[in-house]
Amino acid sequence: MARITAGVGCSHVPAIGVAMDTGITDQPYWKPVFDGFKKSREWMKEQNPDVIFLVYNDHCTAFDASCIPTFALGCAAEFQPADEGWGPRPVPVVRNHQKLASHIAQSLVLDEFDMTIMNEMEVDHGLTVPLSVMYGEVPQDGEWPALVIPLAVNVVQYPAPTGNRCYNLGKAIRRAIDAYDEDLNVMIFGTGGMSHQLQYKRAGLINPEWDNRFLDMMANDPVAASQIQHIEYLRETGSEGIEMVMWLVMRGALDEQVTEVHRHYHVPASNTAVGHIILENHA
Amino acid sequence: MTDRPEKPYEDIPGTFVFDADRSREGYHLNQFCISLRLQKNRDAFNADEEIYLDKYPMSAEQRAAVLTRDWNRLLELGGNIYYTSKLAANDGINFQNLAGLMTGMGVEAYRDMMLHGGRPIEGNRTKSEWEKD
Numbered sequence: 001m002a003r004i005t006a007g008v009g010c011s012h013v014p015a016i017g018v019a020m021d022t023g024i025t026d027q028p029y030w031k032p033v034f035d036g037f038k039k040s041r042e043w044m045k046e047q048n049p050d051v052i053f054l055v056y057n058d059h060c061t062a063f064d065a066s067c068i069p070t071f072a073l074g075c076a077a078e079f080q081p082a083d084e085g086w087g088p089r090p091v092p093v094v095r096n097h098q099k100l101a102s103h104i105a106q107s108l109v110l111d112e113f114d115m116t117i118m119n120e121m122e123v124d125h126g127l128t129v130p131l132s133v134m135y136g137e138v139p140q141d142g143e144w145p146a147l148v149i150p151l152a153v154n155v156v157q158y159p160a161p162t163g164n165r166c167y168n169l170g171k172a173i174r175r176a177i178d179a180y181d182e183d184l185n186v187m188i189f190g191t192g193g194m195s196h197q198l199q200y201k202r203a204g205l206i207n208p209e210w211d212n213r214f215l216d217m218m219a220n221d222p223v224a225a226s227q228i229q230h231i232e233y234l235r236e237t238g239s240e241g242i243e244m245v246m247w248l249v250m251r252g253a254l255d256e257q258v259t260e261v262h263r264h265y266h267v268p269a270s271n272t273a274v275g276h277i278i279l280e281n282h283a
Numbered sequence: 284m285t286d287r288p289e290k291p292y293e294d295i296p297g298t299f300v301f302d303a304d305r306s307r308e309g310y311h312l313n314q315f316c317i318s319l320r321l322q323k324n325r326d327a328f329n330a331d332e333e334i335y336l337d338k339y340p341m342s343a344e345q346r347a348a349v350l351t352r353d354w355n356r357l358l359e360l361g362g363n364i365y366y367t368s369k370l371a372a373n374d375g376i377n378f379q380n381l382a383g384l385m386t387g388m389g390v391e392a393y394r395d396m397m398l399h400g401g402r403p404i405e406g407n408r409t410k411s412e413w414e415k416d
Contacts, residue, residue: 059365060313060316060317060365064313064314065310065314065317084369085372156363157302158301158302198368198381199358199363199364200297200386201298202295202297202386203386204402205402205407206401207403207404208400209404231291231292234292234295234298235292235408235409239300267397267401268397268398268401270379270397271397271401273401
């Protein structure tokens with residue numbers, strides 16, 4: 001049977017992708033960001049997942065303002081890295097486990113989570129940067145080591161889905177994957193955050209105390225994290241900090257008790273606090 | 284906009300929460316911005332901005348803010364940062380330098396603030412805290 005073995009929380013700052021794509025990760029500005037992923041890359045090699053269920057948000061790339069799905073599940077065979085205005089990232093095409101994706105779509109809708117199903121979609125830095133930081137540089141003509149099922153969550157137009165809704169969706173994703181009759185090692189990534197505000201006069205807001213409390217809750221008290229209200233994310237972590245609701249989808253798909261394998265926190269990457277956590281389900 | 288009880292986030296200083304009202308106001312502006320995601324559209328816009336903008340029925344104020352690259356005004360008129368950043372990218376301005384412009388700090392001072400831990404939360408939670416200064 002398919003099983004979810006671990007969850008990864010991880011920021012997806014576009015400048016991190018640019019730093020990797022232009023080969024400047026050893027520069028003093030970037031080195032502390034990437035040093036925190038050394039252990040993660042070794043861990044990924046050891047764990048070698050077959051499939052990554054990757055929760056991220058599209059940054060007005062594949063979705064324009066004409067259609068704003070709250071939860072959009074990628075069911076296409078593959079997803080091309082998108083041009084976000086500065087050229088597509090030179091990374092491999094992202095390939096899906098299409099049969100598992102359609103199984104999850106069907107299971108979720110019958111479980112009363114009404115997904116939008118994407119049979120064509122380009123993917124932006126929100127999806128490719130987490131793959132890059134966790135796997136390291138992969139040449140454009142190479143292959144990502146795992147198949148990827150994308151779940152795009154609207155966090156651009158207010159309101160994003162509540163943390164509680166995201167947490168419960170994670171549980172439903174777990175039920176779907178647990179019921180899939182193929183021996184697969186599946187990981188789930190929740191991406192975005194941590195505190196950051198990209199816009200207007202309060203841009204640059206960073207709240208490390210809040211972020212670290214959130215990381216603690218991810219490890220030890222996910223139910224409390226699921227009850228954080230939108231106004232708290234917006235006020236305390238910046239208008240774009242609300243991306244952290246996506247970590248709750250990941251957390252909901254794990255056991256209530258997990259083992260924290262690794263944690264990394266660094267300020268800054270561009271405008272953003274970089275946060276990262278690896279949580280393993282008990283076997 | 285004035286403070287409204289159903290919009291508690293209107294009390295956060297220096298921030299626009301991109302809700303349905305802002306999305307409605309900024310629709311054509313944002314659709315213009317996202318069109319610049321593609322190289323062929325960037326080429327057409329850069330060849331003649333006025334002609335290109337004729338395709339998007341935005342307000343005169345929105346159009347003027349595009350032409351003058353008034354980044355804060357674009358947000359005040361319903362733009363969202365993930366859209367307006369496409370116009371900035373067309374001009375060779377990345378997210379961090381755009382933030383330097385929007386905050387009025389300038390690129391160097393903003394980058395320096397981020398290197399020293401960013402803008403602290405203390406004193407930046409509510410509009411009343413900003414009005415004290």
